[in-house]
Amino acid sequence: MxxxxxxxxxxxxxxxxxxxxxxxxxxxxxxxxxxxxxxxxTAECEAFAKRNRCEGVWGGRLRGRGGLxxxxxxxxxxxxxxxxxxxxxxxxxxxxxxxxxxCQTCFRAxxxxxxxx
Numbered sequence: 009m010x011x012x013x014x015x016x017x018x019x020x021x022x023x024x025x026x027x028x029x030x031x032x033x034x035x036x037x038x039x040x041x042x043x044x045x046x047x048x049x050t051a052e053c054e055a056f057a058k059r060n061r062c063e064g065v066w067g068g069r070l071r072g073r074g075g076l077x078x079x080x081x082x083x084x085x086x087x088x089x090x091x092x093x094x095x096x097x098x099x100x101x102x103x104x105x106x107x108x109x110x111c112q113t114c115f116r117a118x119x120x121x122x123x124x125x
Contacts, residue, residue: 090104
């Protein structure tokens with residue numbers, strides 16, 4: 009995790025950097041988070057952002073001036089999830105997180121099939 013060359017292995021290496029700094033005029037959070045899904049260096053990226061108090065999408069999470077305020081992906085469908093109690097208006101294109109790594113939609117579907125606890 010102390011590899012100074014971690015950025016060279018990032019899934020977003022060739023992506024438009026503007027994607028990772030969403031604003032109210034053009035929210036690119038979900039698109040940016042898709043790069044993070046399956047990226048081999050999310051831990052290094054997130055640690056860098058935390059250490060340097062970075063804003064934007066880093067390590068599969070959306071960070072702001074107050075710290076961390078978004079989430080990762082549903083393990084079942086891959087859609088970005090938002091924290092429990094967060095408003096959809098604040099996290100467009102996301103689903104509610106229920107715990108266990110799943111979004112609320114996938115959790116309910118699994119429960120209806122008798123798979124979820």
